[in-house]
Amino acid sequence: MEFGLSLLCMKMKFLVFLLVLSSPCKFIQSPMDFGPLSLLQTTESASLDFGRIYFNTPSGVLRPQSPKEISLLLSVLSSSSFRVTVAAKGAGHSINGQAQALNGIVVEMDYFPKSIKIHKNDKGLSFADVSGGTLWAQLLEETLKQGLAPFSWTDYLYLSIGGTLSNAGISGQTFKYGPQISNVLQLDVVTGLGELLTCSPSQDSELFYGVLGGLGQFGIITSARIMLQQTPTKVKWVRAFYDSFEDFMKDQELLVGEMADLVDYALARICITLEIVAICKPLIFQVLEEVSRRMKFMPSLLFSVEVPYFDFLNRVGMEEIHLRKIGLWDVSHPWLNMFVPRSGITKFKDLLLDIISPQSFEGPVLIYPILRDKWNSNSSVVLPESDTPEGIDNIVYIVGILRSSNPNKCSTKCLNQFLKLNRNITMTATDPLNGIGGKQYLPHYTEEEKWREHFGNKWERFKARKSSYDPLNMLAPGQAIFKRKS
Numbered sequence: 403m404e405f406g407l408s409l410l411c412m413k414m415k416f417l418v419f420l421l422v423l424s425s426p427c428k429f430i431q432s433p434m435d436f437g438p439l440s441l442l443q444t445t446e447s448a449s450l451d452f453g454r455i456y457f458n459t460p461s462g463v464l465r466p467q468s469p470k471e472i473s474l475l476l477s478v479l480s481s482s483s484f485r486v487t488v489a490a491k492g493a494g495h496s497i498n499g500q501a502q503a504l505n506g507i508v509v510e511m512d513y514f515p516k517s518i519k520i521h522k523n524d525k526g527l528s529f530a531d532v533s534g535g536t537l538w539a540q541l542l543e544e545t546l547k548q549g550l551a552p553f554s555w556t557d558y559l560y561l562s563i564g565g566t567l568s569n570a571g572i573s574g575q576t577f578k579y580g581p582q583i584s585n586v587l588q589l590d591v592v593t594g595l596g597e598l599l600t601c602s603p604s605q606d607s608e609l610f611y612g613v614l615g616g617l618g619q620f621g622i623i624t625s626a627r628i629m630l631q632q633t634p635t636k637v638k639w640v641r642a643f644y645d646s647f648e649d650f651m652k653d654q655e656l657l658v659g660e661m662a663d664l665v666d667y668a669l670a671r672i673c674i675t676l677e678i679v680a681i682c683k684p685l686i687f688q689v690l691e692e693v694s695r696r697m698k699f700m701p702s703l704l705f706s707v708e709v710p711y712f713d714f715l716n717r718v719g720m721e722e723i724h725l726r727k728i729g730l731w732d733v734s735h736p737w738l739n740m741f742v743p744r745s746g747i748t749k750f751k752d753l754l755l756d757i758i759s760p761q762s763f764e765g766p767v768l769i770y771p772i773l774r775d776k777w778n779s780n781s782s783v784v785l786p787e788s789d790t791p792e793g794i795d796n797i798v799y800i801v802g803i804l805r806s807s808n809p810n811k812c813s814t815k816c817l818n819q820f821l822k823l824n825r826n827i828t829m830t831a832t833d834p835l836n837g838i839g840g841k842q843y844l845p846h847y848t849e850e851e852k853w854r855e856h857f858g859n860k861w862e863r864f865k866a867r868k869s870s871y872d873p874l875n876m877l878a879p880g881q882a883i884f885k886r887k888s
């Protein structure tokens with residue numbers, strides 16, 4: 403019951419966790435000729451996402467059976483005079499309609515055939531070639547059969563490969579292995595012009611890095627090559643509580659810095675719990691003793707449990723079952739995620755404590771550090787920068803304000819208030835005059851000017867990539883970055 407727990411924690415002082423924590427096909431009435439393609443008019447699933455804030459209805463849905471079908475759709479549309487847009491939809495777990503296409507066409511990648519092939523290269527490194535609509539949970543189940551798993555995760559596994567790679571894919575392993583986009587060797591992509599291209603750091607690298615974190619703007623990922631490592635069967639999951647924000651932050655930075663070799667996962671909640679996970683290996687007890695000796699949590703509030711690796715990774719999946727039972731999963735989720743440089747994190751925490759009332763907050767607030775040098779600066783993701791006397795600070799915090807809007811307590815008016823609050827937080831945190839220096843993760847803006855500010859010195863490269871790979875601005879209209887050209 404993580405959401406309930408977080409509410410409780412908001413009332414306490416500070417607490418930290420250490421974790422290893424259709425109908426038959428119908429042709430859409432359209433003058434365009436898609437040859438053998440069937441576009442469905444069953445648009446309900448394509449107008450819905452986890453956020454339940456936007457419900458944009460497309461005029462048709464493609465449930466593709468091969469990359470060629472996606473290619474055909476995009477090449478016909480890009481050579482026609484119709485100003486139609488196309489959005490790939492993975493698991494539809496966006497918050498702000500990012501996978502929707504008002505009056506356009508949604509390509510439902512969850513219907514794309516699942517394919518997972520595990521290989522070893524000539525250097526003995528294992529990797530999986532996995533199709534774009536596959537869920538991370540499905541990939542994990544398959545790789546575990548060979549004692550393997552991807553390096554980097556999200557908290558929740560029922561997200562698609564293509565969906566998280568279009569953003570970044572982060573969690574408590576990111577400090578160690580980088581985001582999911584740092585663990586990809588190659589991609590197969592259908593560009594906005596309908597070209598089927600394979601790209602990697604050494605082949606069409608602008609497309610490769612552009613697509614990683616590229617918010618679906620440059621092409622539809624049909625396959626990704628994901629690096630794998632040997633997996634543990636069990637992990638030690640430790641939860642520690644703090645009564646001082648400063649100690650909580652210092653310990654987190656200790657974990658991801660000097661002690662990074664000892665732990666495998668570190669994620670914290672602002673309530674303030676720190677979760678640490680260490681893979682069960684010989685000397686695990688000495689490792690945990692060393693971790694405990696150097697950290698400043700409240701000694702009487704340290705809890706640990708040994709769990710199978712899968713159960714640890716699937717912890718939010720278990721939470722989902724509970725929330726579904728009590729009717730609190732399919733509700734609106736006015737979530738906000740921000741990257742905040744270390745220099746602005748205390749101010750940002752103060753801003754949140756000023757603005758958010760624990761009495762009206764349902765859901766967790768996550769806060770944990772990641773390391774800039776684990777991210778490839780050629781990818782489309784924007785991390786905030788902050789200078790120190792030694793150069794740009796390597797530590798950046800990710801803060802997730804994951805509010806649920808309980809329909810029994812919160813009307814449309816109240817949901818709109820939460821959305822306004824998020825806009826205010828974003829405005830304050832991104833205004834250079836306020837000394838926080840934040841950037842949104844899973845960004846949501848509706849004006850080009852705001853996107854330009856968001857991308858900063860990466861804007862021109864982002865725009866150039868768009869002109870190369872989707873010159874008509876057909877793809878991912880739900881991100882509201884570019885307007886469809888005629």
Ligand code: FAD
Binds near residue numbers: 494555844
């Ligand atoms: P969708 O919502 O379907 O799509 C997202 C965007 O990607 C859209 O613009 C879409 O057009 C595009 N897209 C989708 N598929 C493709 C494709 N094949 N090729 C190109 N573009 C594509 N994120 C984290 O980083 N860490 C977390 O721990 C985390 N936890 C989460 C927990 C929950 C319960 C939820 C709801 C979300 C969480 N997220 C997390 C956010 C999540 O990573 C993003 O919302 C991600 O986009 C979801 O993937 P999806 O398959 O649902 O994407």
